[in-house]
Amino acid sequence: MFVQMTQALGLPRSLGEIYGLLYASPRPLVFQEIVERLQLSKGSVSQGLRFLRTIGAVQPVVVPGDRREYFEPVVDLRYLVGGFLRERLTPQIEAWGIRSQALRVEDFAQSWGDVPIEAYRKVIVERLDKLKTWQRRAGAVLPMIGKLLG
Amino acid sequence: MFVQMTQALGLPRSLGEIYGLLYASPRPLVFQEIVERLQLSKGSVSQGLRFLRTIGAVQPVVVPGDRREYFEPVVDLRYLVGGFLRERLTPQIEAWGIRSQALRVEDFAQSWGDVPIEAYRKVIVERLDKLKTWQRRAGAVLPMIGKLLG
DNA sequence: CATCGAGTTCAAATAAAAATGAACCGGAAA
DNA sequence: TTTCCGGTTCATTTTTATTTGAACTCGATG
CATH class of the missing domain: 1.10.10.10 (Winged helix-like DNA-binding domain superfamily/Winged helix DNA-binding domain)
Known part of the structure; x- marks a missing residue:
């Protein structure tokens, strides 16, 4: 098991x-x-x-x-899961945060065929925002999981 | 990323x-x-x-x-994480439930040297219970994670 | 101060997972 | 009906991850 x-x-x-x-x-x-x-x-x-x-x-x-x-x-599930999240997932989430902050719309200038640059820019801005939101939420929720299990 | x-x-x-x-x-x-x-x-x-x-x-x-x-x-984090949990983790948790219900103390009769069988039996009963508790809690918490992200 | 036992490190071997690509399927177009 | 297009399947190859084992560290013991 x-x-x-x-x-x-x-x-x-x-x-x-x-x-x-x-x-x-x-x-x-x-x-x-x-x-x-x-x-x-x-x-x-x-x-x-x-x-x-x-x-x-x-x-x-x-x-x-x-x-x-x-x-x-250690047979305390809360502690166990907490440790796993802390060691494996949280560092990822943090690295994500840093990288997503650093991304600029200009980095996405490559060609998408017929899509006009302004339309593309709009999508990218939205998605980058979304990414930052994700990062924030994940950072908030991960620590709660352990507590929910306690 | x-x-x-x-x-x-x-x-x-x-x-x-x-x-x-x-x-x-x-x-x-x-x-x-x-x-x-x-x-x-x-x-x-x-x-x-x-x-x-x-x-x-x-x-x-x-x-x-x-x-x-x-x-x-799909850029909805809740949905995305939900899908991952549903497909990868929940089936595991359920399989766990079934297997832990099936385990009997008698299955653990092997030798642990100096530990008397009664003491061992006691530990095993406790741990099997713990396992079932874990399974229940995980089953309850996993579906909540998606909602927390919403 | 040499030796031993307990455990760590890390390059190499092995095992496991993922990617490839050729054969294939099914429906649309010729 | 035959060919072509878009995609799937799955045995084989390639890549990646894990395990091994020999050399090593470190402290205790004779």
């Missing part, structure tokens, strides 16, 4: 495998155990855990007297 | 190119013009347009006396 979800979100399947394993485990797992149970390379698990940590899907757990790192899943 | 967005959503770049071209065009475009301007194969454009139509990102326009199909972008 978690693998399918990562696929739907355009993420590598190993992320789904790792998260799923932790989700089904009654106790935190160490790096090495994840490698063995999933038959993945150390590299994949290392990178996978790093990503899962940055989006807040997985938490390190310290076990006193053991220098290995333990991991457990 | 549209290409970047499709990448962030895990969709092929050609979708972004096609949508972006239509977005920058002051008039509807025919299939052939899309192929030429983007230097894509007919196959790619055909499939790309099909997908864009199913999520409602693009609309066919009929021009009387011309048997070719014309396309224009």
Whole structure:
């Protein structure tokens, strides 16, 4: 199930495998155990855990007297989704904002055959505005999604 | 910008190119013009347009006396996002619901070393419940996102 | 201070996804 | 009825993304 979800979100399947394993485990797992149970390379698990940590899907757990790192899943949906949006979508939206502000009508001077330049200019102005509106709304709505799930 | 967005959503770049071209065009475009301007194969454009139509990102326009199909972008963000969620995420969420209902505690009998079976059973029951909760909430929230953008 | 264990990095190999293009379909025009 | 046009399908090729694994870092341990 978690693998399918990562696929739907355009993420590598190993992320789904790792998260799923932790989700089904009654106790935190160490790096090495994840490698063995999933038959993945150390590299994949290392990178996978790093990503899962940055989006807040997985938490390190310290076990006193053991220098290995333990991991457990974060099972708070709000937090999880929030992390994903924050890491993957919000940066995009922001980059969008910057780029759309920078676009000028003059940049769109290419030929569209029979369409007179003034008519084209009008369409472009409208669409650029729309783009900025989108960016604003998306920026406002994304943070709300997490709260709706809470 | 549209290409970047499709990448962030895990969709092929050609979708972004096609949508972006239509977005920058002051008039509807025919299939052939899309192929030429983007230097894509007919196959790619055909499939790309099909997908864009199913999520409602693009609309066919009929021009009387011309048997070719014309396309224009749907610039209503609400509709666009709604289509994407409906086509890509909602089916996943539903499949999830079905699978999580079918899961039984007994399916999780494998060994976790020192963890006593009763303790494990307890964790699994909790987590399966959580999964069902997630599924319900996601089902409730997804349709609202479109409205928030409206 | 050499060695070991735990984990990271990154170039190379592999697997997966997307694009291509040739064969095809169906309707309109010749 | 045959040809042509506009478009679709799908096996193959190409591109891109992911995984691997060997070399490495870093701190603890003998």
